[in-house]
Amino acid sequence: MIEAAYFYSKLVEKGVGFFSGVPDSLLKDFCAYITDHSDKKNHIIAVNEGAAVGLACGYHLATGSIPLVYMQNSGIGNAVNPLLSLADNEVYRIPLVLVIGWRGEPGVHDEPQHIKQGKVTCSLLESMGIPCAVLEKDEDSVNSQIETCFKTIAETGSSYAFVIRKDTFAPYILQKKEEHDAVMTREEAIEEIAAHRGGIIVSTTGMISRELYELRDKTTSGHERDFLTVGSMGHTSSIALSIALQKPQLQVTCLDGDGAALMHMGSFAAVGTQKPRNYCHIVLNNAAHDSVGGQPTIAPLIDIPAVARACGYIHVYQAKIKEELKNILAKKNEGLTFIEVKVKKGARKDLGRPKTTPQENKAAFMKFIEEHNLRVTEPFD
Ligand SMILES: Cc1ncc(C[n+]2csc(CCOP(=O)(O)OP(=O)(O)O)c2C)c(N)n1
Numbered sequence: 001m002i003e004a005a006y007f008y009s010k011l012v013e014k015g016v017g018f019f020s021g022v023p024d025s026l027l028k029d030f031c032a033y034i035t036d037h038s039d040k041k042n043h044i045i046a047v048n049e050g051a052a053v054g055l056a057c058g059y060h061l062a063t064g065s066i067p068l069v070y071m072q073n074s075g076i077g078n079a080v081n082p083l084l085s086l087a088d089n090e091v092y093r094i095p096l097v098l099v100i101g102w103r104g105e106p107g108v109h110d111e112p113q114h115i116k117q118g119k120v121t122c123s124l125l126e127s128m129g130i131p132c133a134v135l136e137k138d139e140d141s142v143n144s145q146i147e148t149c150f151k152t153i154a155e156t157g158s159s160y161a162f163v164i165r166k167d168t169f170a171p172y173i174l175q176k177k178e179e180h181d182a183v184m185t186r187e188e189a190i191e192e193i194a195a196h197r198g199g200i201i202v203s204t205t206g207m208i209s210r211e212l213y214e215l216r217d218k219t220t221s222g223h224e225r226d227f228l229t230v231g232s233m234g235h236t237s238s239i240a241l242s243i244a245l246q247k248p249q250l251q252v253t254c255l256d257g258d259g260a261a262l263m264h265m266g267s268f269a270a271v272g273t274q275k276p277r278n279y280c281h282i283v284l285n286n287a288a289h290d291s292v293g294g295q296p297t298i299a300p301l302i303d304i305p306a307v308a309r310a311c312g313y314i315h316v317y318q319a320k321i322k323e324e325l326k327n328i329l330a331k332k333n334e335g336l337t338f339i340e341v342k343v344k345k346g347a348r349k350d351l352g353r354p355k356t357t358p359q360e361n362k363a364a365f366m367k368f369i370e371e372h373n374l375r376v377t378e379p380f381d
Contacts, residue, residue, distance in 0.1 A: 001170040002137050004033035010143060011068060014150045016097060018059040020044045020052040021070030022078075022263070026101035026164055028293030031070065032174035035295065045295060047262045048234065049075030053082035057094045066153065070099040072292070073121045073163075074114070074231060078263075083128060087159055095153045098130065098161035105165060112358050113205075113231030125161050132161035135168055178296045180287045182342040184322055187211050189284055189341045190255070192322060194219075196329035197280065199251025200369065201226045202240035204260045205233040206291025207347050208284060212255065213354045224364040228354060234263030237271055237281055244276035247373055251333070252278055258285040258299035265307065271336070272312025280337040281313070286345045294345055308338035318342070 007030065019034045019042065021027075034043050042059075046052035049071040056067035071079065087094040104110045104118020125132045131152055133145050149160040190211050194201070203209040209228040216223050227243075229236045240254035261268075261283045271281060287300045309316045315337040319325035328339055354361065 002135070002139065002142055002168060004030040004169050004172045006139055007135075007142060007169070008033050008037065010146050011097065014146060015065055016068050017063065017065045018042045018056065018067040019070065020046050020055040020059075020067065021099070022046055022049050022052060022072070022075050022259075023289045023292045023295040024070070024072030024075075024101035024103075025292040026072070026103065026166055026168070027070050027099065028295070029169040029172035030099065030164075031293065031295055033172050034070075036175045045289075045297065047298075048264065049078040050082050053079050053087060053096065056096050057082070057086055057092070060094050060096075066095055066097060068097040068099060070101075072101045073103055073117050074233065076100065076117075076121070076124055080128070083130070083159065089129065089156065089158050093157045094159075095157055096159040097149065097153075098125075098132075098159060100125075100132075100161055100163050102134070102163045102165050108166060111230065111353065117231075121163060125163075130159050130161050132163055135162045135164050137165075137168055174294075178287065178300075180300070180345060182286065182320070182344045184320075184325070184341070184343050186284050186286060186290075186343040186347065187215070188322060189319075189325060189343050190215055192325050192329060193253065193255065193282060194221075196326075197251060197253045199225070199253065199278070199372070200243065200365070201253045201255055202229060202236050202243065203227070203255040204229055204236040204257050205231060206257065206260075207351060208255055208257055208291075210351055210353055211347070214352055222364075223354075223356060223361065224368040226361075227365050228358075228361055230354070230358060234260045235267070236260060237267045238264075240279065240281070241267070241271050241274060241276065243369070244279040245274060247369060248276065248278055250278060250369065250372060252276070252280070254279070254281045256281065256283045257290075258283055258287060258304070259289045259297045261304065262297055262299060268308055268311040268313075272308065275312060275314065275336045277333075277335040280333070280339065281308070282339045282341060284341050284343050286343045288345045290345050290347065304340050305338065308340075312336075313338040 059067045104114030244252040314335040317328045318340045
């Protein structure tokens, strides 16, 4: 394993002075080290990976120095456009050092949403004309890989990617702790929501879906009314919007995270302007990317309910304690609703993962919608 401090200091020696990205579990020690060792203006945890590339390009334009962008390989998709139409050699030729967590590496067990992305990670970078190296785990090799990276950048002006395998970085414990005064756990909030909401739930990437899945097991209520958005972070509210519009008799709940909601917040405007009256968008706000290591989001610095209101949501609430959440959920549903629920960071150590495949989940979910649609003659509630 390589110390995050070693990799970081070698990059800084080469002139890297700015860091931006979306956190990843494989990069959590490196991300924590950057958080502790960079000032606020030179480390920005971006809302999505495309925005991170934009921030990095701005830094280069302002300083002439080389920025670094980190991401999970799932985020390459979000970054393709600015990588090819902004930073690329045939456009503005802005050199970036990319550090990409390799989920779904062939031969290494991983979850279904990572398998395809894992297979194509290196070939995707190659198709984009971005040279890449899988980072080694000893200092001598890493040193020579960094030399190659900066030699390539100097000769071609192009970006260069380091692909990071599982267990590449040695553990590093974050020193800067963020204060967050929430009292409800995410699981308690999900339990209340599942108990009160009928119809279907479209839940977001990471632990929220895993907790919902385990709750259904615990309460033996079946998984067919839940769509677990295991990949595609940030798109849950759009999936739920289309279902709500196509099936106006069905009560639709979108269970979002603050990191995911921020990632594609423009979707709030799509929901708010369509105004499906059978739609309830709930953001479980723990101020963190909890599922990948707990790195902070900027959610505590913005007023998410105000954004929802400005985008056209009709009933907008915030719940800080369980009683408040219960009372809001017990209200008669009168139209498009938004609820921000403040929850604590952290999850159970023994939290499991869905045992059914995405395709089994999809089949059961579609069957539920079809049958429910035939059965329902009254509007929801
Ligand atoms: C496009 C993309 N970027 C990054 C990731 C890695 N990732 C998975 S879950 C997650 C954090 C989600 O945070 P939030 O929505 O706040 O939910 P929490 O984990 O805090 O419950 C991240 C960054 C991903 N799956 N997809």
